[in-house]
Amino acid sequence: MGWSYRKSIKAGPFRLNLSRRGVGHSWGNRLFRVTRTADGRRTLSVNLPGGFHWRKTLGGR
Template identity: 60%
Template sequence: MGWSYRKSFKMGPVKINLSRHGVGHSVGGRAGRVTTSADGRKTMTLRIPGTGISWRRQIKSR
């Protein structure tokens, strides 16, 4: 089994994520968030707070 590392810092609506793969960030709140991962992938997540229901879609870059 491999090892992993992840640490997050929150500054208002922006969250900085540190991992062994690099630095990623996400912007948004409880109901919606856009995330850019350390390898450059972008994902949009929409949620209905309190229900556990969410929808996630990878954003295609042009």
């Protein structure tokens, strides 16, 4: 099992994600969030009450 690192810094609706692969960021709230990962992928997430969620990846590496 390898080592990993992940740290998230929140500032209101903006979140900065630090990991071993690099830096990513996201913007939104509990219901709707747009994320840009360290490797360049963009993801839209919609989370509804009751455990329902929808996620779509918009861009590849």
